[in-house]
Amino acid sequence: MNLNRRHFMILLPAAAVAWESVLAGTPETAPNYKVSDHWWGMLIDISKCIGCGNCVRACQTENDVPDGFFRTWVERYHVTDTNLERPEVISPDGGKEGFPTAQEDAGKYFFVPKLCNHCADSPCTQVCPVGATFVSPDGVVLIDQTYCLGCAYCVQACPYGCRYIHPEKHAAEKCTLCYHRITKGLTTACCENCPTGARQLADLKNPNDPIHAFLKTHAVQVLKPQMATTPKVFYNQLDGSVR
């Protein structure tokens, strides 16, 4: 090959650009998945939840969640006319094995499945000192565990108590909204295994997603709206006593 100085100088910037893209690697392993085409959330219908704990068990299996830690869990509320402000809430082992029988007596009982709300303005990502946790371009709050120091600022900052420090990895962990599944066209493990369809993954950027029709026709709420975190987990028929 006959390469003179002029041609070499012309090729140099092109080679630099090519080398840069080689170093950058391919951040998205799933073909045909474009992060800018999605904005993920979830719809939870309280009126359908039976408290069976399938979601909790499925999440633990799918994501290798250690015992005693939860990325999703189910709470059972018991509200009587005298304790509207301080309802009795139980969640034995996160509701993994179901709940004790609730007796028909004064007041009402209902289940509230909880998970990371994947807030658009998430307080947990703002406090990270090293850029280890972030809201992805498709609206999922994720953790880069190789960057995480385990300082637990984010665990304190989450108003919903959705994060924990993994006891062996010493890094923060949380619900990834099954990012490894939703980027391949599957739904999350909890939605997949919910027997009553109480949990549904929602893509708010997809105009054909059934969530849009649902949000128009139902009284849907989010948890702790006063925190202004813009949660993307929407609850249908949420009781006012839920904290």
Add this chain to the structure above:
Amino acid sequence: MNLFKDVGHLFRFVALFVVGTLAILGLRAALTPHSFGQYGHYRGAALGDIAAHPIKFAGHQTCESCHADVAEMKGKGKHAHVNCEACHGAIYQTVPAPAAAQPGAFEKLISLVIHKMPPDPAVTLHADDPSIKPVLPDTAVLCARCHAASAAKPKSFPQVDAAEHSGGVPCETCHQPHSPAIASGDAK
């Protein structure tokens, strides 16, 4: 004009400053991952790392590709919308990994600075390895989790008090779990 007299030491100082700045910029460029800042103040390649986690629950279509007979029966019954793996467990199961070698003194020292995560455990599909069996559920536990009567469950959801309903007879004596309605019509 004596302004630029005896300024040699200043040039040395500036040169040192320039070299130091270049060294710091060079180090930063070398140590910062190349995808940092791709989407924001984080490593863009982390999205791919997280998406590479192995899938365990493959969904009912995967089961139905072999178990068409069960799928047909289930499709007609009340449990048509319940995922197979909701009762039988994940179709991919974790393969027990061989015990990892104990880290040496040097690795321990390095691990204080470089945060390396243990790799995700490998998974194998039930269809690929006959030794991996989905769970045969214990109906006394499994049926009750959903169908045990409780004031907390929605009123429209079918619930029974097991002792009163069957007197301890196992559920599958009367109900076929894949299509639980009893054909004779004497059950609710």
